[in-house]
Amino acid sequence: MTEVLQVRHGSSAGQPITRRDGPLKVTGAARYAADNHPPGMLHAVVATSAIARGRVTSLNEAAADAHPGVVAVMTPANRPALAMDPDDKSVPFSFRMDLLQDGRVRYAGQPVAVVIAETLEAAAEGAALLAPCYEAEPVEVSLDQGEAFVPPVVGVGAPAELRHGDVEKGLAEAAQRIETTYETPAQFHNAMEPHGVVAAWVGDTLSLDMPTQGFALTQMRLAALFGIPAESIHIRSPFLGGGFGSKLLTSPQVLGILAARLVGRPVKLVLRRGQMYGPVTHRAPTRQVLRLGASVDGELTALHHHVRTATSRFDDFIEPAAGVSHTLYAAPAVRTTYEAVRLDTGTPGFMRAPGEASGSIALESAMDEMAQACGMDPLEFRLRNYAEVEPVSGKPFSSKALRECYAQGAAQFGWAGRPLLPRQMRDEGGMLVGWGVGTATFPALMFQGAARAVIRQDGSGLVEAGAHDMGQGAWTAFAQIAADSLGLDVERLEFCSGRSDLPDAGIAGGSAHTATAGGAIRDAGQKVVARLAELATTDARSPLFGASNVGVVARGGHLLRRDDESRGERFADILARAGLAEIEAQGSSVPDAAIAERYAAHAHGAVFAEVKVDPELGQVRVTRLVGAFAAGRIINPRLVRSQYYGGMIWGVSFALHEHALLDRRTGRVMNADLAEYRVPVNADVPSVEAILVEEEDPYVNALGIKGVGEIGITGTAGAVANAVWHATGVRVRRFPISIEDLIEGSATV
Amino acid sequence: MSMSVTFTINRAARTVELDDPRVTLLDLLRERLDLAGTKKGCDRGQCGACTILLNGRRVNACLALAISHDGAEILTIEGLAEGDALHPVQAAFIEHDALQCGFCTPGQIMSAVGLIGEGEAGLDPERVREGMSGNLCRCGAYRGITEAVVAATQAMGAAGQEDAA
Amino acid sequence: MNRFDYVRPRTIAEALSAAAQPGSAYLAAGTNLIDLMKIGVARPARLVDLNHLPGLDAIEGLPDGGLRLGAQVRNATLARDAGFARRFPAVAEALLAGASAQLRNAATVGGNILQRTRCAYFQDPDSACNRREPGSGCDARDGENRLHAVLGWSDACIATHPSDFCVPLVALDAVVEIEGSDGAREVPLRNFHLLPGTTPERESVLAPGELVVALRLPPGADRFAAHARYVKLRERTSYAFALVSAAAGLHVEEGRIVEARLALGGVAARPWRAEAAEIALAGAIPDAAAFRRAAELALAEARPSGENGFKIELARRIAVRALSLAASGTPTRLPALPASPFASSAGGLHD
Structure with a gap:
């Protein structure tokens, strides 16, 4: 294949261009999920539990039904069937959901019913009129409560204990020792945009306007829950009003989809702000004990970072708070350990810098305390x-x-x-x-991702990737990467994203989206340019004929000889001569295990x-x-x-x-x-x-x-x-x- | 009970048949008039995402009953630009990257327009920060927002004598 | 939000008549009421809209030198009224320290006085609250009560009144003008809000159906204008309710306090006038010792109602701060961060 070199000179990446979606966002034209209103749409409002443990014994459905405008009340009794138990975790990266599987309550704020009505006002009041009665059991919600256990893994599959060197020896030999305990509370993401969905079923095809940080994972889980192919689920998420880790698929959104199925009409379900403190994950509280030893010269001799945290009674997510101690400071002996308790709360999850944020404030405080002890x-x-x-x-x-x-x-x-x-x-x-x-x-x-790049007949470019913009500026950065990879000015590039029917560009999480989706976009673009170059350099009518060995450069919509940039031609000319409407290629990105x-x-x-x-x-x-x-x-x-x-x-x-x-x-x-x-x-x-x-x-x-x-x-x-x-x-x-x-x-x- | 209510919304007269007195201005705009640029972040007057200009003053649309504002003049984010020409505040928000996810942005911009109209903050960044504190931004675009408001104030020549000195 | 009848009276008489029906509530801006209706704490059967009543939105100087503020005057309108801010700077500062600019543009004088407590248990219909549901109990007593009252509370209720505006007003002997079906009456603001006792559901002296039509600042209330401040402690720099606050006004002549006014916010179910402190300050030299003595007197009866003992010392300190700032003179321009402790540090006035 022809060797193609990318240039930085004159390229887009590295340039501080303004947000491409800026004009849409400052004029109110950017459409977020809840801004949609398909014909015939009904409004759904979730009723949530006031107790944290026990069961719902009754709901005043009659009162809700009697409210003018209420169309249906969805409860465990009439909720449409699912193809998979909401507590089944066989889909990768999934957590147990609360989808009205029974009357059981396992945290405060858990959905216990959904009221569907012609207007938002009627649905909201219908939900209030349900006034659930409960059989409540005693709850535990503090880190001091419950029986501690050592979790099998923390975060996404990391070991719960790590030892490097002999911490006790390091501490024993230290000139200065500190042992301090830091506490961090439960925190909630509170993206400005509440979680919501506008769901419409057409037969067994599901059309969704829904903010998501991961199309493929969301499709996979929904496909399993509803027993339909993932390709039948079309998700539009052009803009997320913030995610911060809380906008993978959440229980209330699935309830909105179920509500649409129940009533056979499109349904909009949006959480009230107060309902975002239960079913959409949070950052778990921690109590962290830091034991540090240092020599007379202020060199660490040992670092032990112990984390006590909490997960829910019914599922597992262990905030990996000690991870920062693995990498940050050069201690000859490092040990990290965990214990956890089960509390009657919603399951915690990923919240911006999960683990790193909680661990960092403890470690950085402890380092400061040790510096003080050392007089440094x-x-x-x-x-x-x-x-x-x-x-x-x-x-x-x-x-x-x-x-x-x-x-x-x-x-x-x-x-x-x-x-x-x-x-x-x-x-x-x-x-x-x-x-x-x-x-x-x-x-x-970095995760795995895919993208598709196209050079069209007129020489303009199109890049498609099912990526996510929750405010990072993805639409802009990806377009810059795409433009560079195709050798186009960014103005000549159309970038399509934010839809599930585009190539899966991976989740927006772990600060890895630009590397993942960007890598796939770059790969796709380079492949397109390589095909163009192949066409040109093997065509005797092209000024680039025979250039394959020295390579060509793609820039500004032209292919140029690398050794003589005065010789080249426009993309459009190459396509025209070859009689092609467009040239396209799929690209992918995969983390390099050998490098890791x-x-x-x-x-x-x-x-x-x-x-x-x-x-x-x-x-x-x-x-x-x-x-x-x-x-x-x-x-x-x-x-x-x-x-x-x-x-x-x-x-x-x-x-x-x-x-x-x-x-x-x-x-x-x-x-x-x-x-x-x-x-x-x-x-x-x-x-x-x-x-x-x-x-x-x-x-x-x-x-x-x-x-x-x-x-x-x-x-x-x-x-x-x-x-x-x-x-x-x-x-x-x-x-x-x-x-x-x-x-x-x-x-x- | 149905009541006919009249508004001037983005300079156009609108008559709305209100079948329910519970409808807030926010839900009227978003759910009944297809003006969804105004956002619902908390629905309780605690975030500012729903800020509109009501009779020229910035208010939280979520706490205003539509029926009570019969006859009011309303300006929303959709009515701010003149055709394709962005309002100076809108342009400044883009230039100063005063937005990330964009969800609070319509409210921030309407609030900024209201603030500049009030004429008390001028070019003093500290007064702008205080004056814009009724608009939460979870992405943390506050620095850009403050810079954009100051720049737009300057561009609009609305700094006032005192601050221009 | 429950369904309700909406009534739009054209006169005060019509309003009073409409509100005579049980379950009625007056709608001013709605910045508090609509919120409470959304969360199910208020469920009025009928809303009587005051927004189309003529004559309630005037700021009028009175022949006796007093000032009358119509109940429908918006907080921001009042705060921005240059004449008002000059005569009553601590009131303007308190107004501008409250809520957000958006809320101040909507919220009214009358509504501000009548705003309900921010106690989380009051705001949660699933919690026991004697104020919301008499006889149900008080879940705040043994709950999250860090922000609750340290003065004037009872076993039945430990909630605080959240207003900033009322704090300097009560210090200035403001009077509430009320109209009811039996005619008009007036009540000093200091007696308007009721301490909880055994009937916390009775939050003010208003009888059902009565309407606040105006607030009046009495003649001479502006004699503190040269030495008046409001200081408010918040858990973020702006847009938060007071942990504690204080309004102080001093009339100083020849280096001595002729007369002092002091009121505290965030400490009780009503804005708390500290008369013992005022008496002690009269005739004193305005110095730190006198202010501290006054603060001790102001909080003499204080006791924690939960995990909030720290608020007592904090209230003393904010009283001292307000008095000290008042003594050093009202700033010629309202600070960039009104009522904030940071307003008075260097650069606080900015520009």
Whole structure:
């Protein structure tokens, strides 16, 4: 085959172009799932359980039925049959669902019925009128409750225990030892767009408008549940109003599909905000014990990271919070262990940086405490323990520009001169000022994906990939990758995505979507160009005839001889001469197992935070955040910065804001709304900066990119917590840090 | 009970037969008038995604009963651009990447238009942040939002004497 | 939301007559009522819409020097009224520290006074709540009660009143004008909200069907304008209810406090006027010691109602802060972050 080289010069990737979907989004023309309204559509509203354990003994269906406009009430008694038990987990990546299989209640907020009506108002009131009666059993919703067990695996199949070296020996030999316990609460994703679906059955074909982070997995599960072929399920998800890990397939969405089947009309079902605190997963609470030893020189001798967390009574997801300790600091002995309890809550799941976020705030706090014990500057202490190879595996990193992150971040922030002791800085108004640092890390992952690329008769391009945009800027970044791979200006490229009937471009998760879908797009584009080149270089009428051995370059809709760029021709001319309407190719991306065997691949970063704390009132404001991140090649710096900002704001939120309050008697989330589950507002983030540290990674994947969607939380949460300590001298180990933690003398009441 | 209610929506007169007094302005726009650009994030006045201009002032459409606003003038995100020409706030949102998932964006933009009209924030980023704090953005696009509002204010020449000085 | 009759009266008399029917509720902006109806906490059989009544939305200076605020005046309109903000800066600051700009554009003076508690158990129809359902019990007592009352609570109810606006108003001796089928009456705002006692369902002195038509600031209430502040502690920088708050007004002459006003928010089922503190401050030199003494007096009767003991000291401190800021003088322009502790640090006024 003809050798084709891609060029970076003049290419799209790396350019900070604005979002291609920007005009749709700023004019209200971007259509999200719940914006659809097919003819004949009914509205469905879920009724949810007020108890967390027990059973529903009765529902006042008569009252709901009698409400004008109510068309049907779906309960376990009349719910259409399913081809698969909702508790069957044989479909990969699936969790047990609550699809009205019986009257059993296993968490507060579980769907117990669905009311379908001509109007949203009637459906909502119908659901309220059901007023369920229950037989309630005692609940356990706290990490202190329940019998702890050692989970067989954590996260997605990782071992629950890992030992490298002898931690006890390392601790025994240490000059400094600390043992500290950190607690993180249950957190809820709270994407701005509630989970919903607009479902329509045409015979056994299912048409869905539904936000999803994974078309193929969703199709697979629905196909199994309904006993229909996956190809009969058509999902449109052109825009997700945020996902953060909560928008794979959820029980309420399947209930909407069931409701449509029950009534034989299209149905829209959208969760109310308060219903997003149960059936759509959450970040599990953790209690983490960190045991660190360090030599007199401040070199770690041992690191033991123990995690106690919780899963639901009926399913398993173990927040892999100790994973960060495997890779971040060069301790000769590392041990990570887990225990878990079963609680009467919905099953936890993937929430932006699952494991890494919770683990990072604990590890970064502990590192700060050890730096303090050693009398060292926390940045210097981290550099002293810089991991040149991945500590637990001994593998080299595929690339690691963390040192540059520390240096550039510290310079931009002005870290030099930071007083070692806490409570040394005040602003002109008397506010306590503190500075903290945290190291950010996230694994560079990649899944399998496919894409299709086409050059059309007029020389324009089309690339299709069943990918997902939940705000990362996928439509833009993928178009840039596609344009480069086809040698086209991005304006000449049509990029189609967000539909399940396009090639499966993999899930949007694990910060791996750009590597996965982007890799497939690049492959497809390169194959198309190769076919074009084949046509041209073997055709005596082409100026490129005979160029096969020296190769050709695709650029700006032309193929050019690599050794003489004055000789070339337009794509359209090649197609015209060959009498072809288009040339197309399928591309794919597959993670390279050999590379993964040889290298540890992670993105890294350093985050510096300044906080101000009112010395009497304890209110905290993060007045400055500077993050410097190295994540391989950057496709679009404008959009990548936004990803970092967003992640960093989640870090602030983790340290200072988010906390689900579960009533220990009922298991209900008592702050299941956006007034009391307080995510940051604009005024909470006066200054956030992200530095894109250059990093070339020849190994990680074909595009050399590592993923940027989740890393921003890690490092930041710890940096904020450490800055609060530096401002106040108070080390808070239970997150989020609250006002009462910081007001001295409040116990004197 | 059915009641005839009249609005001016995006500069066009609309008469709506309301068969149910429970319908909020938000649900009227989204479910009955096919103006789904205005978003429902919480339906409780806690997120700002449903912000519209009601008689020129930014409000949460989710907490306003349609029937109570008979005669009102409503501007939604769909009515902001003049033809293909984006409103300066819309253009600034794209330029400053003041959006990610885009779901809160219509509310942010309508809120920003309201804020600029109120004329109290001017070019002071801190006042803009406070003034935009009724619009949650879970993606965390706040920096871009603040920059976009300041830039649009400047572009519209609406900074006011005090702040222009 | 339940089905209801919608009535649109054209006069106050029509409104009173429409609301005489049991189960009626007045609809102002609805920013609180519609929310409560959506979550099933309020289920009125009839809504009497005040939004088309003439004459309730005026801000009027009175011949005696007082100021009358119609019940339908929107929070933002009042806060942005330059004359009002000049005379009553702490009230304007409190208004601007409440909710969001969108909500302030809709919410009314009358509705603000009558807003319901944010207690999570009150807002959850599946929980026991004596305020919502008399005799059902109080799940907050042994529940998530970190934010609950430390003053004036009872075993029946530990909820707080969430208003910011009412806090400086109660400090300034505002008066509530009420009309009912038996005629008009007036009640000082400080007596308007009822402490829970054994009847927490009775939240105010309003009889069923009575209508708040206006609030009045008495003549001379603006004598604190040069030294008036509102400070509010929130768990995010903006758009959150008060953990605790305080409004302070001082009339200072020749380095001494002639007269002081102090009220606290977020601590009780009503905006809490701290008279003992005011008395102690009268005649004192405005210094830290005097303010701390006043704060101790203001919270003398406080006791935790749950996991909220920290709020007592916090309330003392916010009282001290409000008094100190008031003593140093009302800023010429409202700060960028109204009522925030960060409003007073360097750069808080910005521009």
